[in-house]
Amino acid sequence: MNRFKQLIPITAAASTLAFSAQAQLVQSDFNIDTEGWTTADNGGVAPVLIAGSLTQQDTGPGQMAFVAPAAFLGDKVAAYRGTLSFDISTSKFPFAPSNPSVQITGTTTQGPLSLELKLAPPMPAHAFNDYTIIFSESKPWNVVGQARSPSALEFKEVLSSLTEIRITCDSDADPGDYYWLDNVTMNAATVRVFILAGQSNMSGCDDVRNVDPIWQLPIDRHMFYWDDQDPNPGFLSLTTGSSTASCASSAPEFFFGPELGFGAEIAELYPHDRIAIIKYAVGGTNLYSQWTTPDNEFPDGGPMWNELLDTLTAAFGELGALNHDYTIEAFLWMQGESDGDRRFRARDYDEKLTAFIAEIRAFLGEPEMPFILGRVRDAGQEHIEDVRIAQVTVADADPWACWFDTDDLNFLPDGIHYDEPGMLILGQRFAERLYVFLEPRGDVNRDGVADVDDLYDWTQNPVDLNCDGVADQADMDIVVEAVRSGE
Incomplete structure (x- = not known):
């Protein structure tokens, strides 16, 4: 039997900074036996192994499905935004009017829930068709019996307690047809990790109750990990409550840093991917002696x-x-x-920051990891201008570093911490600077190609593409050149 590999009805396409193969959670290749797979709605006929593929004959005009064994069930939340891939084939051509699909069932806080994804029918008879589907609410999954899409939380809950997976191959075709299933693999999602660090304006002195209530809603699709929790619960949904700054001590569950604005933007930039945000920030700390990498002193x-x-x-x-x-x-x-308070700290900031960037890249094994910094606003520290100059100098000298300005962000009454709207903008600006490192350059709307739509989008919302701190004609020229190159 031939293999037909052109038909992939559900797949993800997104710009990447790095690549990693997905982690395999479970697989059935049917090389030895049926591996516990059964059938449903086919008169109780058990599948058999023929030529290394799971096989069953349709006994009637109703539905027929392959049902996954226990190895594919239980807690498979790691597969959220991961994939399920398999090959199916039929002896009948054309395959229509059958309607193949995948259905998963699990237990949620509201009770059992089933999600279904319709598949494109395999076209050639007696040829395997490869399918890869994504476990994501952003794909056309529907809640069975409710005519709606699932939420991210519902999808994760279903995957965390799977009770059934069925791959329906036939729902309307005539009896007597044969159907084959092979190479079923469930893969965990490859997670995009962003690391946030710094002092109190990274930790956060802002109360979410002072902005639109929408910011109080958790972003369930993101994984969020932060320090100073005892015991540490590990990764949770992205929400408020991660500030460890003293300014948040009155009601820490409501306080937030730039992770909220950043997380919302990243969700738009990578709509099909799993995101992890790791944050470690401590208020009032300096680079000179507290964040410093090992040196002679x-x-x-x-x-x-x-x-x-x-x-x-x-x-x-x-x-x-x-x-x-x-x-x-x-x-x-x-x-x-904090380094702007003392001359000796400010004087060494460029050297310390250069070493910090080099050492964190070495620790992570990522020599070209983008390093994005917000240039601190002058809050009256005697030597803060030296720090600001050092930040720009270091970032401009590093092809994989970028800085942006915060001078237009308003302070809270304390005169040093950004207010709530400013904190949200701070997070958004961190996300915007990722454009500098994404290919193709000039693809402002991130649809995978630089074209006239990007030129229009740039004129409506200018983006700093060359990381010089301002969105101007030079950045527009990048878009124009990218458009011309793609013609």
């Missing part, structure tokens, strides 16, 4: 540097325990105010 490195490494190690271990492969996409840095 501080041979063991600063306490914040070592805590950062411990946090990252723990978070990556948690990802591994969840069977996730991951790619490290970028490191976001919001720090420097």
Whole structure:
């Protein structure tokens, strides 16, 4: 029997900074036996193994499905935004009017829930057709019996307690046809990891109750891990409550940093991907002695540097325990105010920051990891201008670093921490700077191609594509050149 590999009805396409193969959770290749697979709605006929493929003959005009064994069931939440791939074939041509589909059932907080995804029929008879589907609410899954799409939370709950997976091959065709199933593989999602670090303007001194209530809703599709929790619950949905700054002590569950605005933008940039945000930030800390990497004066490195490494190690271990492969996409840095208080700190900021960037890339094994920093606003520290100059100098000298301005963001009454609207914008600007590192350059709307639509989008919402701190004619020229190159 031939293999036909052109038909892939559900797949994901997105720009990437790094690539990693998906982690396989479970597989059935049927090389030895049926591996516990059964059938449903086909008169109780058991499948058999023929030529290394699971096979059954249709006994009537009704529905016929292959049902997955226990190895594919239970807690498979790691497959959220991952894939299920398989090959199916039929002896009948044309396959229509049958309506193949995949249906998954699990237990949620509201009770049992079944989700269904319709498949394109396999076209050639006696040829295997390869399918890859994505476990994501952003794909055309429907809640069975409710004529609606599932939420991200519902999808994750179903996958965390799977009770049935059935691959329906036939629902209307005549009896007597044969159907084959082969190479069924469930893969965990490959997670895009973003790391956030710094002092109090990264930690967050902002109360979500002072902005639109929509920001109080968790982003369930994102995985969020932060420090200073005892015991640490691991990855949770992205929401408020991660600030460890003293300014948030009155009601810490409502306080947030740039992760909210950043997370919302990243969800738009990568609509089909799993995102993990790892945050370690401590208010009032300086780069000179606390975030410093090991040097002659501080041979063991600063306490914040070592805590950062411990946090990252723990978070990556948690990802591994969840069977996730991951790619490290970028490191976001919001720090420097405390180094502006003293001349000796400000004087060494450029050297310390250069070493910090080099060492964190070395620790992560990512020599070209994008490093994005927000240039601190002058809050009256005596030597803050030296820090600001150093931040720009270091970022401009590094082809994989980028800086942006925060001078237009308003402060809270304390005169040093950004207010709630400013904090949301701060997160959004971190996300915008990722455009600098994404190919193709000039693809402003991130549809995979640089064309006239991007030129129009840029004129409506200018983006700093060359990372010089301002969106101007030079950035528009990048879009124009990209459009011309693609013609």
